[in-house]
Amino acid sequence: MFNRLRNWLENRRIKKMGFTAEQWESAIADWPVMHRYQGAERDALRNMCFRFLVRKTFASGSGFQFTDAMCLKVATMACVPVLHLGLDWYDRWKTVILYEDAFVPNRPYRTEDGVEHSRGPGLSGEAWYRGPVILSWQDICETGAHTRHGKANNVVIHELAHKLDMLRDGANGAPPMHPDMRPGEWHDIFTAAWDRLQNDWRHHRTLPLDDYALTSPAEFFAVCSEAFFEAPENMREEMPEVYRLLCQFYRQQPLPLAISGL
Numbered sequence: 218m219f220n221r222l223r224n225w226l227e228n229r230r231i232k233k234m235g236f237t238a239e240q241w242e243s244a245i246a247d248w249p250v251m252h253r254y255q256g257a258e259r260d261a262l263r264n265m266c267f268r269f270l271v272r273k274t275f276a277s278g279s280g281f282q283f284t285d286a287m288c289l290k291v292a293t294m295a296c297v298p299v300l301h302l303g304l305d306w307y308d309r310w311k312t313v314i315l316y317e318d319a320f321v322p323n324r325p326y327r328t329e330d331g332v333e334h335s336r337g338p339g340l341s342g343e344a345w346y347r348g349p350v351i352l353s354w355q356d357i358c359e360t361g362a363h364t365r366h367g368k369a370n371n372v373v374i375h376e377l378a379h380k381l382d383m384l385r386d387g388a389n390g391a392p393p394m395h396p397d398m399r400p401g402e403w404h405d406i407f408t409a410a411w412d413r414l415q416n417d418w419r420h421h422r423t424l425p426l427d428d429y430a431l432t433s434p435a436e437f438f439a440v441c442s443e444a445f446f447e448a449p450e451n452m453r454e455e456m457p458e459v460y461r462l463l464c465q466f467y468r469q470q471p472l473p474l475a476i477s478g479l
C-alpha cells in the first residue's frame with residue numbers, strides 16, 4: 218500500500234518536473250557506458266533516473282550554477298549500479314552536493330609525514346554515512362575507462378559504491394550480500410585480490426586498478442566498482458573472480474557471457 222502511494226506521488230512529481238526522454242538522451246549521450254543499456258533496460262534506467270531526481274535534492278557547493286542536464290547525467294550514473302537492485306538501496310540519504318571543481322573539506326587533515334593541516338587537499342568526491350554525496354563536476358567530466366592514470370574512473374559510481382557498502386557495518390568493502398551469495402567467499406576473494414594488488418604495487422608492476430584502491434578495503438571495493446562498470450573487459454581479464462562476485466552483487470553482466478559449444 219505504502220509503495221503504491223509512494224509511486225503515485227512520485228509519478229505526479231515526475232510529470233510536474235517535466236523532463237522528456239529526449240532531454241535525458243541528450244544529457245547522457247557522451248557517456249559510453251550507456252551503449253550497454255538498450256530497450257527495456259534503458260527505459261527502466263530512465264525511469265529510475267527521474268525517480269532519483271524526485272527523491273533526492275541537488276544542492277550547490279560554493280555557488281556552482283549547475284544545469285538540469287548535469288543533474289540528469291549525475292542521476293543516471295548514480296542509478297546504473299542499482300538498476301537491478303532497486304532505488305530503495307539509496308533510501309538512507311537525501312542530498313547530492315555538486316561543486317564545480319575539486320572541493321576542500323573544512324576539517325583537519327594529517328599527511329603521511331604526520332603533519333596535521335587545518336584543511337585537507339582538494340577532493341573529487343565524498344560520501345558521508347547517512348549524509349550527503351558530494352561531487353566535483355569537473356571530475357565527473359573526466360569519467361572514462363582510462364582517464365585516471367590510465368585506469369577506469371567514475372567518481373559518481375565510486376561514491377555511490379561507498380553508500381552501498383555503508384549499508385552493512387559501515388564502509389568496510391563488504392556491502393550487504395544477497396541470499397544466494399556467501400559472505401565468506403566475498404571476504405576470501407576480495408582479500409586475495411587485495412593481497413595480489415599490494416604485492417604488484419610493492420614490486421612496481423603495472424596494476425589493473427588505480428593504486429588508490431590500496432588505501433583501505435572500502436576504497437578497494439569502490440575502485441573495483443568503477444572498473445566493473447567503466448572497464449569491464451579489463452576487470453574480467455585481470456581480476457576474473459572479483460568480476461564474477463561484482464556481477465552477483467550488482468546483478469548485472471556488463472559483458473555478454475561467453476558462448477561456448479557452438
Ligand SMILES: [Zn+2]
Pocket residue numbers: 375379435436439
Ligand atoms: Zn572513496
